[in-house]
Amino acid sequence: MSFTLGPNNYGKSGIRLVRVGRESSRHDLRDLTVHTALSGDLDATHYRGDNTGVLPTDTQKNTVYAFARDGVDAIETFAERLARHFVDATPSITRARVRIEQHHWTRIGDHSFTRGEGGELRTTEVAYDGRTATTTAGVTDLLLLNTTDSAFSGFLVDEYTTLPETDDRILATAVTAAWDYQAEDPDDAFYEHAFTRARGALLAAFADTHSLSLQQTLYAVGERILKAIPEVGEVRLSMPNRHHYLYDLDRFGLDNPGMVFQAGDLPYGLIEGTVRREEA
């Protein structure tokens, strides 16, 4: 029998980096989690334990902190700087993927911040192969809820179907979205502006779509982001259906006109899809 090594990568996951910008008395705060993943000519370490081509994951972590000394502006440009460095400075490494999650703090003073509940993260992932860098941006765990304007009816019914049709329900989700950028020489200002517009388009589409299904809402969200940002070619969306069950108050002689719900946990529906710009 013979065996061979398949695709592989290695890196440091969960590098927690907090950077304070002290350019003025109004401090800037960046709170990031960085993940690195490198691949290349690494047969020797896997087959024989020859580590001459291995840039330690500990070094990758140190590089993240050292690069942060120069400044962290848009997470997209910071991730690209790191990805380019790992490939360009390391002969054995031909491909780097750097993912960053940004934790959001709201300013409450010149040097004071608060972090709300919810856990929404801004994300980026940059892949660099020594020639081109591809950049995606997005969000995870963006919590959204509509108290009405959501229905689900007309679905397939078979011998196992018990779900009643509804013309008014709570629609709640925790959006994970990622979109690519195809921009000429994007800079920090481009990434900040594009992210703000994409997030705004996402929120607006969720709020003002009369939803006949979460699938339809997903498509509306993707389409709105594509309309808002010409440099985006594709939006990938993952939207769990955080079910809310109308509680049966009949048993207590009470009516329940869409007011009292039990928030569900597991299992949950998971609606995922990609919305693309059609080639001209």
Ligand SMILES: O=c1[nH]c(=O)c2[nH]c(=O)[nH]c2[nH]1
């Ligand atoms: O928006 C929905 N889409 C579904 O596919 C589905 N299935 C289900 O049970 N409830 C819902 N809601």
